Amino acid sequence: MLNTVKKICENSNRIAFVTGLGSVVECGGRDLWESGLFYALEKKYKLCPEDMLSAAEYSTRKESFYSFYKKEVISYLPEPDETCAIIKKLEEEDRLLDVLSFNIFGLEKLAGIKNVIEVVGTVYDNYCPGCRKTYDVPYLLEAKGIPVCEKCKKALRPNLRLLGERVDNILYTQAAIACSKADTIIILGADLSSTKIQFVTGHYKGNNLILLSNEEKYGDKFADYAIHGKIKDSMKAIFED
Secondary structure (H helix, E strand, C coil): CHHHHHHHHHCCCCEEEEECHHHHHHCCCCCCCCHHHHHHHHHHHCCCHHHHCEHHHHHHCHHHHHHHHHHHHCCCCCCCCHHHHHHHHHHHCCCEEEEEECCCCCHHHHCCCCCEEECCEEEEEEECCCCCCEECHHHHHHCCCCCECCCCCCECEEEECCECCCCCHHHHHHHHHHHHHCCEEEEECCCCCCHHHHHHHCCCCCCCEEEEECCCCHHHHHCCEEEECCHHHHHHHHHCC
């Protein structure tokens, strides 16, 4: 299968990548939904990670939200790895259509990739709901308690889609259009059984939907080709070997 995928990618000039949690973990990020960590955090905060990162928690218990967000999310920022470098090279060769990021850590932009649609937002984009002034991650981490705007004194807002919020239709539409234009889609560590992933990839018209993932999942059946193992090793084997 690897040789088939390699040949497909060699002949592809409009490649779209969809990056998910699996690619973040390989870059040193945390999987808050890994069973051991999930239950440890639930025991510590009396709520599960999903609820701690919800719109309801942010709206009604900002101090609790930021305690979790600062300690458990933005204190563990991953760095781009070889996979991002390969994607950047494809962009330089004018073979990359877009990267559709379903992770919140902005790895692709950190790697210098330009054609990125951050579908669910990024931890690096924080703003004041009043004056719209933006703030970086260090400002949030250094703030005592709830980080507030220097000018308005309003609580800052991470530009992420929190649990319970509507999806950003504009971003999802852009992602769906990118999929419709691609000749090949490569899924990196995302679950193909996710309705959000299915929505954007459902607009793909081809038969080169390739999944690279560390482990087998139920959603793998939706891929035309699935390769399991370290994502960066699979990427090297496809694009460099």
